[in-house]
Structure formats: C-alpha cells, structure tokens
Amino acid sequence: MMDSITQKAGIIAAAAFGVVLVSSAGYSSVSAQGLPEGFKKGELAAEPSAEMIEAGKRVYFTKCVWCHGVDGAGDGPGADRLWPRPRNFNQGTFKIRHTASGELPLFDAKKPIPGQNDLFETVTHGLPGSAMPPWEGILSEEQRQQVLSFVTTQLVKDRKFTDKQSESQTVLQLADLKPKPATDESRKRGGELIVEKKCVECHGMEGRGDGNAFNLKDDWGFSIQPANWHKCWNFRGSRQDPYNVSNIFRTFSTGVNGTPMPSFADNTTVDERWDIANFVNSLCERDPLGNPLPIDPLTDKPKINFVIPSDMVEGEIPTDLENEAWKKAPKRYVAMGGQITHKPRNFVNRLDDIWVRSLYNDKYIVYLLEWDDRTKSVAEGKLPWAPTQVNIDIKEQDPKTGEEGSIAAQQNNYAVYNDAIAIETAVKWKELPAPIKPRYLFGTNEQFPMDIVKWEADGSLRAFKGTGWDKDFEERDNYEEAMKLLKAEWLNGRWYVMIQRPVGNKKDQDYDEDTFFEVGQYIPTVFFAWDGHNGDAGRKMAVSAFYYTFMNPPVPQETYIYPVVIAVGVVLLEGWVLTRRSNKKRGKTL
Amino acid sequence: MKALMSLGALIGVAGLLLLGGMFFDIVPSTTVRLVEGYMPIQLLLEVACYVIGFTGLSYMMNAMGMALPRFWQGIGFWVFLMVYLKYRVYPPIPFSVRAMYGTVGLVTVFMWISANEEDWTKFKQPILNVLDAQTGGKRLLRYLYLVLLPILIGGFSFNAMMPKSEEPIELRTVHPAPPASTKVHGKTYTLQTSQNPYRVNPEGKYDQEFSNANIVEQGMGRLMKPNANPWDDKNQGYLKYVREGGEIFFQNCHFCHGDNLNGRGLHAFAFNPIPANFTDPGTIAQLQETFIFWRVSKGGIGLPNEGFPWASVMPPWEQHLTVDEIWKVVLFEYWHTGYYPRTWD
Known part of the structure; x- marks a missing residue:
C-alpha cells in the first residue's frame, strides 16, 4: 500500500508542477501534462441508480457471498480453503485496471464496454488461476452490472467511487496504443529490460516466478507469489485471451494494486513497455512450431490430449535434453488438480501442470517429466506419518471464517518435505474385466493392483504397489534395481526429471506386480506430484486424470x-x- | 405465401451470414451463445430455423429465375449439416458420432431428392453430363476427376492406415440404478421412503411446497427469490439449512463442481470427464433427493457394477461429512440450481 500511495503522490505532484521526470535510461516517460506516457485524465463515473444497487444485492447474495462474505471482506465460508484468497472489497483495492497505480478501477454502471469498465471485464472473464470463474453466460450483462453497482457502493467501504475530492482517474489509453510488432529485436530489448528494471528479482531468471517466492505479502499480509510467465493462461488479467500482448502491457503499465507488483509507467517509455510485454509474451508455452497452444474455452487452460506417445529409439536412450530424439518427441500437457478426496487433503494445490515426453527402446521406457516449482525442496522436517499411509487420523484446519490459522495464512510456513513426482500405471491392464477399471487413484484391489514409481528430491527412486482406493501403498523393495534415475535437476524454478524403467516381460519380471508396456497399446497412466514447500507429503499431493502411455509402433x-x-x-x-x-x-x- | 417465403429467405440469409461470419472470425463466435442447460433444444431450434430459411431462399431464387439445381441443393444441405455439427456444437462431438449423423443426413437427403422420378432425373443430370463430356469444360472436369479421385482415395486410405494414437473412447453410465437402501454412518436409509430432514417449513415440518416456493428462480442468472435470502438472520427452517449446506458446499465441493454448480471448479480442468454439471437439466433435476444422498455418501467407489467404468474420483463423502451435512448439501444443490427433486410417484 505504501508503494502505491507514494506513486500516486508522485503523479499528483508531477501534474501540479509540470515537472518532467526523467527515467534512469534518459528517456522522457512523462508527457507534457505530467502524466505518464500513454495515460490521460479521465472523469469519475456517475453513481449507479438505487434500483441497480438493490437488484445487485440479490445477485450478490445468490452467487458471490459464498466466497466474498456478507460484508465483502473476502471472508465467506469458502475463503479459508482458497489461495489466492477471495478479494476483500472493503478497501477498494482491485488488481486488474486501466487506471494508474493506487487508483480505483474503471467502473461505470451504464457502460459495459471492454477497455472502459475494468470491474465488468473481471466479472465477465473471471480471474484465471484463482477460483473466480467467468460469469459470462451465467449472469446477463445487466446482472453483472447490477452486482458491481452493489459491490462498489455498499461493500467498498474505505473509498468512494464518486468522490471527486479524494479520487482521480488517470486512464491508460490502451485502445490508442498500437502494439509494437514482436520482432526479434523488440524481444531482445525486452529481455535486457527485465533485468535492468529488476523484474527478474521476483519473477526469476527464466520468469517462472521463483525469484522471491517467500517474502512477498499482499496488503492484508497474506503470502503471495510472483506470476509464472510461462503459464499465461493463469495470468489474472488475461481476460480469456492469454496470448494477447496488450494484457501484459496493461498490467505492467498500471501495476497490480494490493500486491508488491508496482506500476512501471513512470520509469519506462511506452516503447520500452511494448518490448517488455513482447518478451514476456514470448515466454508463454507454445507448440513446436511456435504457435500459441489451443485453449479450451470450457476451462481456459490448454486443451488436453490424454495420449502420451512414446517414440522408439535404437540403442541407448539419450539423457541429454538437447538430443534430437528428445527434441522430436511430442510433449504433452498433463493437468494436475489437488487431491481432496482423502486425508490429508490438498485444497491449495500449487502444481497445476506437468509436461511429459517419453522414449523407449527394446528394454526400457523413459519418461521425461518437467514441471514448474518455485522452490527446490529437500526434506527438513520429519513427516508425522508414513508417506504411504492414507486416511490418516489428522485434524484438518477448521475452515473458519477468520484469518488466523487458515490455510491461506499458513502458506509458506509449512515444514518442508521433499518435492516429488510419481508415475502410476495399471498392472495387468489388458486383463481387467469390463466392469473393473483401475480405480481412479490407487488401484482396484489385490488382484488388479497399480504399479507406482516415485522419485523424491532427496534422490531416491522407489517402487510401490497400490491395491485399493483407500489402502496404504505397499513398498516394493525388489524393484529398485530394475529402475534408473537418468536425470534430476532443478533449474530456475523448473524440475527436469528423467525416469527409466523396464518395459517388462513375463520371463524376468513379476507379472502380478509389474506393468508390462506393450507397443501399440493404451496403457493407463496417472501422475502424482508433490511440492515440498507447500507441505505436500503422503496423499497431500497433486493428481492427474487417467492418461494413456502409447508406444508408437514402427510403421508397418x-x-x-x-x-x-x-x-x-x-x-x-x-x-x-x-x-x-x-x-x-x-x-x-x- | 410470398411474404412468408420472403421472411424465410431473410432468415436463411441472415443465418448463413452469421454462421459464416462466426466461422471466419468476422463476427465474434459468442454472438449467439449456447446457453448452458438449454443446448439440445437450442440446437434443434436453430436447425429448424435454417431449414425454414433454406426453403424460403430456394423459393425466392426460383421466383427470381436463379433456381439452384437440385443437385447442388442436396450437396449444399448435407455440407451445411456437417459444418454445423463440427463447428457450432460445443463441446465438440467425436468424429464417430458425427459420421453417424452424417450418414443419417445423407440418407435423408437422398430420400428427399429421389422422392419423385422428375427430381431424381434432375439430380442425376449433372453427373451424367460430366460422364458424357460433350463440351470442353465438361471434358476437362472429367479428366480432373479421373486423376484426382484415385489420388484422394489412396491418400485417405494411407492416412487411415498410419498408426495413430487417439484417445480411446469410453462411454459411461450416467445414472446407474441405485440400490434399494444404503447404510451411512451405521444407519440404513431406504431410498424410496427416506426424506431430507431439512426440507422443512419454519415450524419444522417436512414441507415440499414451502421449500419449492423458496428456491432460486429459473431463467438467466438463476437468482434467489427477492424475499428468500438464505443469508437473512431471521430465517427458520428451509432457508437456514440452505445456507448451512452452501457453507459446506463451498468448503468441500466447489473445487470440482464449481461456484455456479456447473462442473467448472478450480480443479475441474484436470479431470476427465469433467465433474457433473448440476445446472444441466439432465443431472440432479432428473433424480430423487435420496439418489443424490446415496451418490454423495458413497462417491465414485460406491457405484454398482453396472455403473462401469468408474471414471469418477468423487470420494465417499461419508468419510468427511456427517449425515446431516450431506443432507444439507443436497438441499443447497437443489436450491441453487432452482430444480425440484423428482419424487418417487
């Protein structure tokens, strides 16, 4: 808050005295009226009508109150099991705006126009990466305006949207600013600027949000983490259009109120901001041809292909990521959700995807797993229960409507366990009689178990057997020699782990415990992941749906x-x- | 008649322009939204509109002396159907199902163009013309077909034979038959006779009429009735329990089933199939309250053998919630979606 106030004061002072601020690079980034380049003074909107406010109350108490709370303090019944937490409206602090840092967002109950009504757009498109869904198609345009009329007049308590004395609007003229073409030169300059402007201090050297992941707090004292530039579909301000560079430009120009992310409008020129936006945008995951990933409109995440193809290589499987075979191997996005079905439950899941590639030869199959984790975690604390245990008798935090002791308040204060990843495949998948499918998480029964291979950040690679939905894992101690860890490296916020295991055969392996990988067949595969700094251990983990490993046969x-x-x-x-x-x-x- | 046909033609042109515009991204593809829960009926209505439009269009063109040959009408309509199914319907229909619809559509088109001898001759004529190749243009076309057809068919079969890795399709039973009774927390509930103990009026009596009068209104937004706010502290009976159910829902269920109970929760994107959408008229609106009670208590694991494959990660909630909490959640789900639970009679 301090930051944004000083910046606001700076803007006002500049306006009053016509001082031209000169940025460190020597560019003038402030226009003649004393406003940062690209901004113009705007008018405060008129107060919404009493009918709108009254109608909005009805919308609020049907849809919003459950997370945002009766008084809009972000403390509804759902709040404590969410992270990021729902917005506390009382202070009038809103993240995604076209207005200068510290100012209230644009809201006009009569103008539901994109670019001129920030709050309307937030409700319409939701805030990806948080629990706030897009309300378009659920609430009508009018209903969205009504609920915002209620929120801005009744629940924003410390500030007033219509008070000309205390509020001003300095609006980013995004519609008039043509994006700069994303040339190599522009991106290169952007790449230099993010170091010069110290973006990397928080967002990390590769922009995976791993810079200062631990000491950042929002205005309410809750821990907060810098954005991962490689997952643009999780940008709160992505407006369901994640690869649009203008969204990044806007966030960078206006800052994110209530968080440590400042506005860079005062010390960068518009041209520099486009360079930075182009660079950040270029980091977002793309397909091998460099095109944006197709985004599923139902989930606003990349579309999922549930088949993980494995290509054949002759001879040794390479361990070098730069090897041609790995570069050519198709990369699959595996979506991860929190395991919230068994205790300990993982409501606050921090690993939301894994990228998987696979290669095989006549003896082995290798999985290359890459996933973003802001912290490298190697166990410090000792687990109070065996990591193989399920449904352990632990007390879950009361989801109480308060801020002390909530899950969100605990964030970043957990005892650190190992980061880990596991691949689970069905044993005897070919023989499963029709009604029996390998049950979702941990195997069907004794007769049709699951074969689980788990790597942990302490360097161990172990095998387990899963024999039922709520049975503890059984450790298999004779299988370790058969497997091999080819690579395990954490670099700038990303794990690279390569696990090799035998494709199996009836002669040498145990048919009742090992998965046999057969060429040209669909082998049910599930992934588990743990973030040690999130307190993940045992069943507190991230899980994927059922995928299929498919070893591509040679073309007949x-x-x-x-x-x-x-x-x-x-x-x-x-x-x-x-x-x-x-x-x-x-x-x-x- | 003429006015009616002109109107039809107008609808046809407008509809085609809209679809074309959406197809080529000139008009935003959200111009005519598919509303959740009403999609099937909306699609049927749309196709009906198009058929009316095409009839009018064909009549108008006839009247203006620009009649489109039957041959092209038939092909055009079939192509329209395929494009519509592929690009308009969301979530996308798998190819195998589209192929089925396409075949049915093809048969229909054939029945239509071969309804009488005259039409059938008209339809055949362009094909015979190309075969006979009496003009230069037709001859060129004939040679083009002669060369292209083998190449195309050969190419298709090569494509079909290349080993591919497409996700195997699994069908699942949506509403498996429930058992006669279920035992939760040591107590047996007969599904046919059990009642939700919280569906009560302020006096504490089971009262379906009272609760039905206080659920949210159907229609856009599904908002609560103006005088039935569950967050009103003065509430007794039904609405008070709705609020308590909502609190449990937003601490346990919304992660998958979503803030709007439409199966689009925070973690939903990771699951396949995505979690149940309660706002769809095909889910809880079709079921008895005790069925939901059984499904919530026993989860995906509790499904009977007929319910295979168990592509459900729904936990048996009896492990986390008390019986009272489960009943309240069920109560909340019906309140929030504005559906009445089905009764046994």
Whole structure:
C-alpha cells in the first residue's frame, strides 16, 4: 500500500508542477501534462441508480457471498480453503485496471464496454488461476452490472467511487496504443529490460516466478507469489485471451494494486513497455512450431490430449535434453488438480501442470517429466506419518471464517518435505474385466493392483504397489534395481526429471506386480506430484486424470502398399464406368 | 405465401451470414451463445430455423429465375449439416458420432431428392453430363476427376492406415440404478421412503411446497427469490439449512463442481470427464433427493457394477461429512440450481 500511495503522490505532484521526470535510461516517460506516457485524465463515473444497487444485492447474495462474505471482506465460508484468497472489497483495492497505480478501477454502471469498465471485464472473464470463474453466460450483462453497482457502493467501504475530492482517474489509453510488432529485436530489448528494471528479482531468471517466492505479502499480509510467465493462461488479467500482448502491457503499465507488483509507467517509455510485454509474451508455452497452444474455452487452460506417445529409439536412450530424439518427441500437457478426496487433503494445490515426453527402446521406457516449482525442496522436517499411509487420523484446519490459522495464512510456513513426482500405471491392464477399471487413484484391489514409481528430491527412486482406493501403498523393495534415475535437476524454478524403467516381460519380471508396456497399446497412466514447500507429503499431493502411455509402433509395410492397390482399383473402376456409359449411349449392352 | 417465403429467405440469409461470419472470425463466435442447460433444444431450434430459411431462399431464387439445381441443393444441405455439427456444437462431438449423423443426413437427403422420378432425373443430370463430356469444360472436369479421385482415395486410405494414437473412447453410465437402501454412518436409509430432514417449513415440518416456493428462480442468472435470502438472520427452517449446506458446499465441493454448480471448479480442468454439471437439466433435476444422498455418501467407489467404468474420483463423502451435512448439501444443490427433486410417484 505504501508503494502505491507514494506513486500516486508522485503523479499528483508531477501534474501540479509540470515537472518532467526523467527515467534512469534518459528517456522522457512523462508527457507534457505530467502524466505518464500513454495515460490521460479521465472523469469519475456517475453513481449507479438505487434500483441497480438493490437488484445487485440479490445477485450478490445468490452467487458471490459464498466466497466474498456478507460484508465483502473476502471472508465467506469458502475463503479459508482458497489461495489466492477471495478479494476483500472493503478497501477498494482491485488488481486488474486501466487506471494508474493506487487508483480505483474503471467502473461505470451504464457502460459495459471492454477497455472502459475494468470491474465488468473481471466479472465477465473471471480471474484465471484463482477460483473466480467467468460469469459470462451465467449472469446477463445487466446482472453483472447490477452486482458491481452493489459491490462498489455498499461493500467498498474505505473509498468512494464518486468522490471527486479524494479520487482521480488517470486512464491508460490502451485502445490508442498500437502494439509494437514482436520482432526479434523488440524481444531482445525486452529481455535486457527485465533485468535492468529488476523484474527478474521476483519473477526469476527464466520468469517462472521463483525469484522471491517467500517474502512477498499482499496488503492484508497474506503470502503471495510472483506470476509464472510461462503459464499465461493463469495470468489474472488475461481476460480469456492469454496470448494477447496488450494484457501484459496493461498490467505492467498500471501495476497490480494490493500486491508488491508496482506500476512501471513512470520509469519506462511506452516503447520500452511494448518490448517488455513482447518478451514476456514470448515466454508463454507454445507448440513446436511456435504457435500459441489451443485453449479450451470450457476451462481456459490448454486443451488436453490424454495420449502420451512414446517414440522408439535404437540403442541407448539419450539423457541429454538437447538430443534430437528428445527434441522430436511430442510433449504433452498433463493437468494436475489437488487431491481432496482423502486425508490429508490438498485444497491449495500449487502444481497445476506437468509436461511429459517419453522414449523407449527394446528394454526400457523413459519418461521425461518437467514441471514448474518455485522452490527446490529437500526434506527438513520429519513427516508425522508414513508417506504411504492414507486416511490418516489428522485434524484438518477448521475452515473458519477468520484469518488466523487458515490455510491461506499458513502458506509458506509449512515444514518442508521433499518435492516429488510419481508415475502410476495399471498392472495387468489388458486383463481387467469390463466392469473393473483401475480405480481412479490407487488401484482396484489385490488382484488388479497399480504399479507406482516415485522419485523424491532427496534422490531416491522407489517402487510401490497400490491395491485399493483407500489402502496404504505397499513398498516394493525388489524393484529398485530394475529402475534408473537418468536425470534430476532443478533449474530456475523448473524440475527436469528423467525416469527409466523396464518395459517388462513375463520371463524376468513379476507379472502380478509389474506393468508390462506393450507397443501399440493404451496403457493407463496417472501422475502424482508433490511440492515440498507447500507441505505436500503422503496423499497431500497433486493428481492427474487417467492418461494413456502409447508406444508408437514402427510403421508397418502394408501402410505403403494397400493405398496404392486401392488407388489402382479406383482407376479400374473409373474405366469400367466410363466404358459402360459410352456403350449404353451407343445402344450396346454389355 | 410470398411474404412468408420472403421472411424465410431473410432468415436463411441472415443465418448463413452469421454462421459464416462466426466461422471466419468476422463476427465474434459468442454472438449467439449456447446457453448452458438449454443446448439440445437450442440446437434443434436453430436447425429448424435454417431449414425454414433454406426453403424460403430456394423459393425466392426460383421466383427470381436463379433456381439452384437440385443437385447442388442436396450437396449444399448435407455440407451445411456437417459444418454445423463440427463447428457450432460445443463441446465438440467425436468424429464417430458425427459420421453417424452424417450418414443419417445423407440418407435423408437422398430420400428427399429421389422422392419423385422428375427430381431424381434432375439430380442425376449433372453427373451424367460430366460422364458424357460433350463440351470442353465438361471434358476437362472429367479428366480432373479421373486423376484426382484415385489420388484422394489412396491418400485417405494411407492416412487411415498410419498408426495413430487417439484417445480411446469410453462411454459411461450416467445414472446407474441405485440400490434399494444404503447404510451411512451405521444407519440404513431406504431410498424410496427416506426424506431430507431439512426440507422443512419454519415450524419444522417436512414441507415440499414451502421449500419449492423458496428456491432460486429459473431463467438467466438463476437468482434467489427477492424475499428468500438464505443469508437473512431471521430465517427458520428451509432457508437456514440452505445456507448451512452452501457453507459446506463451498468448503468441500466447489473445487470440482464449481461456484455456479456447473462442473467448472478450480480443479475441474484436470479431470476427465469433467465433474457433473448440476445446472444441466439432465443431472440432479432428473433424480430423487435420496439418489443424490446415496451418490454423495458413497462417491465414485460406491457405484454398482453396472455403473462401469468408474471414471469418477468423487470420494465417499461419508468419510468427511456427517449425515446431516450431506443432507444439507443436497438441499443447497437443489436450491441453487432452482430444480425440484423428482419424487418417487
């Protein structure tokens, strides 16, 4: 809060005295009126009508109160199991705006126009990466305006949207600013600027949000983490259009109120801001051709392909990530959710995706798992229970509507356990009789168990057997020699782990406990992940849905022969039809 | 008649322009939204509108002397159907299902164009013309077909034979038959006779009429009735328990089933299939309250064998919630979606 107030004061002072601030680089970033470049003075909107406010109350108490609370203090019944926590409206602090740092966001109950109504857009598109969903299609445009009328007049208590004495609007003219083409040069300059402007101090050297992940707090004292630039679909201000560079430009120009993210409007020129935005945008995950990933409109996350293809290599499987075989291997996005079905439950899940590649040869299959984790965690504390245990008798925090002792308040204060990852595959997946599918998490029963391979950040690679939904894992001590850890490295907020295991055969392996990987077959595969600094251990973890490992078979010869045969057949058929037609016309019959 | 047909033509042109615009991203694809829960009926209505539009359009073109040959009408309509199914319907329909619809559509189109001898001859004529190739243009077309057809068919079959890794399709039973009774926390509940103990009026009597009068209103937004705010401290009976159920829902269930009970919660994106959407008229609106009680208590693991495959990670909530809490959550779900639970009679 202090930061934003000083900045606001700075803007006002500049306006009053017409002082031209000169940034460290020597560019003038402040226009003649004393406003930062790209900004213009705006008018405060009129107060919404009493009917709008009254109607909005009805919307609020049907839809919003459950998280944001009766008084809008962000303390509804759902609040304590959420992180990031729901917004506390009382102070009038809103993150995503077109207005200068510290100012109230744009809101006009009569103008639901994109770019001119920040709060309306937030409600419409939601805040990805948090529990706030897009309300478009659920609430009508009018209902969204009504509820905002209620929130801005009744629940924002410390400030007043219509008070000309205390409030001002300095509006970023985003519609008039043409994005700078994302040329290599622009991106290169952006890459230099993020170091110069100290962005990397919080966002990390590779922009994975791992810079200062531990000491940052929001205005209410809750821990907060810098954005991971590689997951643009989680940007709060992405407005369901994550690869749009203007969103980054806006956030960078206006800052994020209530958080340590300041506005850079005063010490960068518009041109520099476009360079930075272009660079940040270029970091977001893309497909091998450099195109944006397709985003699923139902979830606002990358579309999921549930098949993990594994390519064959001759001889040794390379361990070097730069190797051609790994570069060519298709990379799959595996979505992760919190395990909230068994105690200890993981409501606050911090690992929301893993990228998986796989290669195999005649003896082994290798999984390369990459995932972003802001912290490298190697166990400090000792787990109070065995990590293989399920449904342990622990007291869960009361989801009480207060701030002391809540899950969100505990964030970053957990005893540190190991970061870890596990691959779970079905044993005897081919024989499962129709009604029995490997049950979602930990295997079906004794007869059809799951084969679990787990790596932990202390360097261990162990095998377990899962025999049922709520059974403890059984440790398998004779399988470790068969597996091999090819790589485990944490670098700038990302883990790179490569696990090798045998494809298996009936001769050497235990048919009742090992998964046999067969070429050209769909092998049910599940992934688990743990973030040690999030207190993840045992069943407090992130889980994926069922994916399928598919070892691509070599292309059979028939694939090249039959199509030619068919084409020749078609030519013959054509000849027959033509002859018949011309014969018929000449009055002959065959 | 003429006015009616002109109107039809107008609808047809407007509809085609809109679809084309949405297809090529000129008009935002959200112009005509598919509203959750009303999608099937909306799609049927849309297709009906298009059929009316096309009829009018064809009539108008006839009247203006620009009649489109039957041949192209038939092909055009079938192509329209396929494009519509592929690009308009969301979530996307798998190819196998689209192929089924396409075949049915093709048969229908054939029935339509071969309804009488005259139409059938008209339909055949362009094909025969190309075969006979009496003009230069037709001859060129014939040679093009002769060369392209084998290449195309050969190419398709090569594509079909290349080993592919597409996600195997699994169908699942949505509403498996419930058991006659279920035992939760040591007490047996007969599904046919059990009642939600919190569906009560302020006097504490089971009162379905009272609760039905206080659920949220159907229609856009599904908002609460103006005088039935569960957050009113003076509430007794039904609405008080709705609020308590809501508190439990937003501490346990919304992570998957979503803030609006539409199956789009914070963690929902990671699951396949995504969690149940209670606002869809095909889920809780079709079921008895005791069925939901059984499903919530026993979770995905409690599904009977007929309910395979168990692609459900829903936990048996009896491990986390008391019987009272489960009943309250069920109460809240019906309140928030504005559906009445089905009764046994």
